[in-house]
Amino acid sequence: MAFEFPRPRSRAPIHRARMSLRGENYVYGNPEVYAKDMERLLREEKFCDTRFLVGQKVQAIYGHKCIMASRCSAMSSMLLPNAGELMQAARSSHLIKDVEPDIFRFVMRYIYTNRISFITLPTNKLIEILRASLHFQLHDLAKLVEAHLISLIDMDTVFALLNIAVKYKSTELSFTAMSFIVQNAQNLLNASNEGITVLTPAAMLTILKSDDLPVNELTLFRMAAYWAEEYLYAETSQISLLRSQSSQLGRSNPSQRSSHSKSLTNIYKAPRSSFFSPVSPRKRRARAYRAVWTVMSEIRFALLNPTELKEIEADEELKRLIPPRCLADAWRILTFKHTNSHADEKLTITTSLPRRRAHKPSSARNEGSL
Structure with a gap:
């Protein structure tokens, strides 16, 4: 009877980083766990070393310089204008007025976790996220938003989405919207279609x-x-x-002027022109x-x-x-x-x-x- 060596007992697999011939690291593990850990770090605001004052009403949102700067080149220029600033202990503040807090939080969540979900987002929020992603030079996020907007093109939304494509120079979104318009030109491009009134001059030119x-x-x-x-x-x-x-504002008494100012702000929030x-x-x-x-x-x-x-x-x-x-x-x-x-x-x-x-x-x- 031949002698057999005892077989070793099976062990649970260990995720290790191995080195390739070229020197790159291949990290094994569950990316979902990593994303959840990063999201928890963002949510709990632990070890934050920078503060963003966001929106017209200025809401404070905290973050980590090293993460924001490494993932976003525009943030890197804003957060670390000098090489030595990364080692500064004092917490810095940065004013961002042209982005609303909920949109900025969405962008930060993408920066930290590299994940995105459009399920509960209305179209106007998607537009703001697209604008913010282009503003912060997050081109991968912009492509994801554009792809989702393309999936929303129909008879009711095509003109509004063409406005967005022209304004933000989105070639793919503009091409898809124009292709849809050409295919449905008989129903869309006529004077009885009130939907054309949403078009901006630039979109109508297109x-x-x-x-x-x-x-x-x-x-x-x-x-x-x-x-x-x-x-x-x-x-x-x-x-x-x-x-x-x-x-009316000039004839009103001082106690009434604040309410007039608020109503004016609400009425003239139209994007076509700035009335103030x-x-x-x-x-x-x-x-x-x-x-x-x-x-x-x-x-x-x-x-x-x-x-x-x-x-x-x-x-x-x-x-x-x-x-x-x-x-x-x-x-x-x-x-x-x-x-x-x-x-x-x-x-x-x-x-x-x-x-x-x-x-x-x-x-x-x-x-x-x-």
Whole structure:
């Protein structure tokens, strides 16, 4: 009978770090346990050596310099401008007014744990998190937020999400939103869709610059004109309301002025313009008209037929929304087409030139009067 060595008793596996040939460390273990430990460290605020004064109402939030600086380059520049500051014992404070406390806590939780959950977050909070992640140069977090926002695109949210994509230069979100708009252009890009009023001038420009919209130019013009009228009304009515509230504030007694100030702050929290800036109402109105003219100049008026151009010129309310040179250039281009000539070099407004766009035949474009 052959002799057999006794088998060693099995032991529980030990997670150890092993060294590769290149010298990197491979750490074994459960990442969930590590994340929970880091989250507890953040929640219990133990051993904190820095303080953030966050939000308009200034709420104190505590953190650890070494963790924040190592995970976020923007935080590193803010927390450790000098190499010797890491060893300072005194607790430092940093003012961050342009981020709300709940958003900053969300960002800090990601920095500490590298985890994120969007389950209970409304869209407006996601937008603020995206803005904060870009502000603090947390590009991985920004990509995660963008991916989640893309999953939310539908008929009701696409315009608002396009606003976000254009404002924060999110290429992927902008591309996906525009693809959805092109696919659903017949339902989205018309004057009967009140949802277009949420578009910012920059987002409307993005739509009108597209060469792939399967909508004829007259429909796009009506849609853009409806947006422009609503945009101007919103801007000018807010200016008038500000004047009315200011006059009431001047006539009110000192005990009533604080309540007036609060109501003004709530009313004029709109993102389109800052109504407590030193810009005069006249300049604000002029700025609003410049924005409208910039948008309307992207309509390819040379794709309209002469009858449609005449109807537009006959309507004074529509003419005030359009830069005069756009209509003049459109007539010149149509004349050149009729005479088989070429446009001269004086036509510098390229957006009034005919360019490729998927539009219906001219026989189907006469959809009634404007």
